[in-house]
Structures are given as C-alpha cells and as structure tokens.
Amino acid sequence: MVTPVEKRSSNKFCDFHNVKGHSTDECMQLKKQIGELVRAGNLLHMIKEIKQGRDQMKNGKKEAPTKDKSLAIYMIQPWQRTTRQKLIQSFARVTEITFPPLANSDGTEGPLVIEAEIGGHMIHRMYIDGGSSTEVLYEHCFNQLWPEIKNQMILAMTSLIGFSGETIWPLGQLRLLVTIGDANNSTRAWMNFLIVRSISPYNGIIGRSGIREIQAVPSTAHGMLKFPADGGIVTIRTIILIPAECATVITLPKEISKEAGVRHENFKVAIHMNFTDQEVAIGGTLSLEGRMELCTLLKKNLDIFAW
Template sequence: MVAPFKQRRTNQDMSFNEEDARGVKQPHNDPLVITLTIEGFDTKRILVDNGSSADIIYLSAFQQLKLDLGRLRPFDSPFVSFSGNRVYLKGIVTLTVTVGTYPKQLTRQLDFLAVLATNENHTWTIEEKEEDKVEALEEVELVEGKTTKTTRIGTTLSLEIRLMLVQFLKENLDVFAWSHEDMLGISPKVIKHKLNVNPDKKPVQQKRRVFVLEWNQAITNEVNKLLTAGFIREVYYLEWLANVILVKKVNGKWRMYVDFIDLNKACPKDSFPLPRID
C-alpha cells in the first residue's frame, strides 16, 4: 500500500501562543531571519530588521551569487555610527529578489548597499578615507563693533566678489540667528504642527532621572535660554512627561535632547520614512 501524497500547504496561517513568548523580554522588537531567492539562488540567513533603513549585502554573499563587480554603481555617502565611526561602501547594486512560492509569489528589483567586508556580524570594517581638501575660511564682522555677530566666507574669492558678498550679507542681517532670541518662529496662522497620537495609548510619565552636577548645570542653562526666548513654558497637570538627554559636542559644549521614545511609540509609524537626509 502506497501512502497518499501529502501536498505542502503554503496558505497556512502562522500563529504564536503564550508558550512561544515565554522568556522573551517585553516589549520586544526582534528581527526576523528568512530565506529569499536572489538572482536565482536560494539565499539563507537574511536578517530582516525593521529598524534598518538600508538593504546590505556582504562580501561572502556577493561572491557566492557570482556577481560581477562591474555591476556596482558609485555610492559616496558613508554609514556613520553613534560613536562617530564611518563605514565606506564599495557601491550599490540592483538585484532581482523573489519571495514566496507560486501562486503567492512576488518578484522585485531592489537596491543593495555592498559592504565588501568578510564580517557578517554587523561589526563592519571601518576604512579610513582621505578627507577632501576644504577651502580656508575667514571671519567677517557683519555688525561693526559686535564681535559676536560674524560669519565666515571663502578666502579664494576675488576682491570684487568679496566686497559684493559682504555687502549683501550686511543688507540681510535679519536672516541670521546668533541667539535664541533672534529666532522669532512662525505664526500658527501660517503653519502648525500637531502630533498624531493614538488616543487608545495611555500617556506615559517617565520617572525623574538624577544627573551629575555638571549635567544639571548644563540642563538649567539650556532651559533658561529656551524660557527667555519663549520657546517653552511651564505647564501643570501634564499628561506626558519625558526626561532630557545630554550629548557632548566636539567643541566640549552640551547638546540637549528630549527622550520622546514613549511618545513615538504612541504615534503611528510613517509609511514613507526618509532613509537619508542630506
């Protein structure tokens, strides 16, 4: 007796229960590892990270797909990590990617950024790139007697162009903002920004964080500047409460951010994110 042929079912729903979630730290935003058909080859161990804005292909995968280096197109923008390190790419290549099986199948042409390094653990090789020569600049005083109101222009300009440029800048001083008070803002009658917060989400009030004395002083100074300029105001009975974050700049000063991670979770994700902003 021959056992009946069991056809593989591809329309079965994939579901998870409480047992599958045991041991997983909540809330979680874990990536997926899947298999796709790329350029006619079944390519395994593809990491799908919904927090990434670029599709990456490594040297080993590039070689196993037998791709010609001539297909690479120039791509000059490097990846910059939070630590400031830069990852320089070899180029961008367009590949044919197929997902699923017939009749539920989709084929698309996708652009992959080629990281020609042997590492596949996301510890990319950092290559040093010679910095382009930058034109020397000179400082120009736009308001006589006020050394704080200056700007810089190139030193290779002809005398005639330099005089015209300086005169043009002095005639348009209103476009410069040397302090918070100089930024008057835009009237709400012209444009207004409103957060699209999900009404079903419960407001989050973060617990107050304790900072060292140096950080506290930097926060106080920045808040006082914003209060004086009228950018912020004190409110009571607030529903959302977020702490600030300090990041040290190259010049040794502090830059202050607001930890909006809880608020961002309550807002729907943008269907058209910007992967790169120049």
C-alpha cells in the first residue's frame, strides 16, 4: 500500500532519484505538476516529439539533424513531387536575347516553371509569371526553410488581389537571395517574397519585379527563360515529360484495324502515374488520332485536376 504524499517524511529521499538529492515528496509534487500541465495542453508539443521519437526507434530509423537534410524543396503532396517536366540550360556567346520563330506545331502550352536556389535552398516548381506584380512564396514551401531563414520574416504592409478580385493578406514578407542557373552560368538578385497561405501546385512565383532584377526575358510560348550572364546569354528551356500511362496510348501501333478505329465503346486510361486507379474515360467516337491528341491535352493540364 502506497503512503499518501502528505504523510511521507520529507527527509526520506526518493529511492529512484536519490542520487539527485531530492525528497520523495518533491518527486511526487513534480509528477503532479507535470500532469496538470499535460491536462492543460501546455506540453502537447513535447508529447508529440516523444511519440515521434518512439515511432522512429520502432522503425529502426533516426531522423537526421536539420542541417543534414537535403536542401531541395519539391512539394508536400506526393503527386506534386512527380517530375512532369525537364529543364535544359544552354549558353551562347551572343549579346542580344532573341527567340526563334514558331511553327504551328511548335511551342508549349504549359506554364513556364523553373527551379532556383532561394535562401540557400534549391526550390523546384517556381512559376515565372509576368502578370504578377510581386514575388510569392507559398506557406507550404516557407515551412520547409531553415528556422534561421524563417525568423527573418517581417510584417507585410500590403495585400494581394486574387484572380477573382478577393483580397489576400500575406503572412509576412521575406527578402531572399535568388540564384538562377547552373554552376557555370547563372544570375542572382535579392527579391522580396510575400508569404501567402494558399493552395497551389507551385512553391512560389517570380513576378515582374524579379524578372526585371535579373534582366530576364520569358517566353511562355517557347517554354524558355533567357537572361544575360558573363559573356553571353543563358537559356533555360522546359520540356514537358509524358507520363508512361499516357505514352502507352499515344504510341499505339498504327496497324490497328479500321474496325477498331471506328468502334464506339469508350475506354479508360490513367494519365497520372501516381494515380493509376483513377482513370479518365476517352470517347469511343473519337478517331485514334483524336484520342492521342486528347490524352496529350489532359497530360499537359494535370495541374487543374484535383487528384
């Protein structure tokens, strides 16, 4: 039978913590105080960390220190980490920025999206938007920055106007050094980012002011971003990658019989490699060429679907 705390001798040391030199009463009082803090919700963050530590021990994994983690920031949702485009950089020793003429079948239809080193982090999915009056960093990306970088955020005194006219108040603003390009040829400039809480398939936006700072010229039609560097012009080109499921449909054998080409039965195809169970119905009345064009169109506009 356990003796009540108030009846225990304060001179008797705790059997477990006797090396610490505190009494049994003090030990029990500390336990009581911790219990009150837990019930009040003041130690939830500590409980969460302890639970995560136990889960990691059970799985045999140990989380690496923050500084040892990869600096690359993709997206939070798994489907957003899927690479749907490839960036190609080239350098030419010329003095003027020019773009080649486009034929009817040339060019791109998707947004101009690049990657850049921002505040010491390699951040992917940065949208180059000449229609934006400011630079934006979305909250899901901001949360992955180093604490010492996040602590530099200050109060934002301006608001943003959305596409539908709604007013958005940023969480704050952050001045960061932006480097675009590779180790051989690049450009850099300081940019002021507004931290915005909003759902977006991108990590951030580089708007008109940022484009002007690096003296760049974007072309959405070409899928290119060009800017001057030492001794020439750098070109960053985006190439859309075709998901394997869609490529299977696009590369169907041309020897398919005419009967199969005019059948009216709808068929389904998965156009997103991470969601093979979510299929899109393709009309059976379409020709084989029409089906391929439709699949290509759906693939290029994956960002508008809620998977």
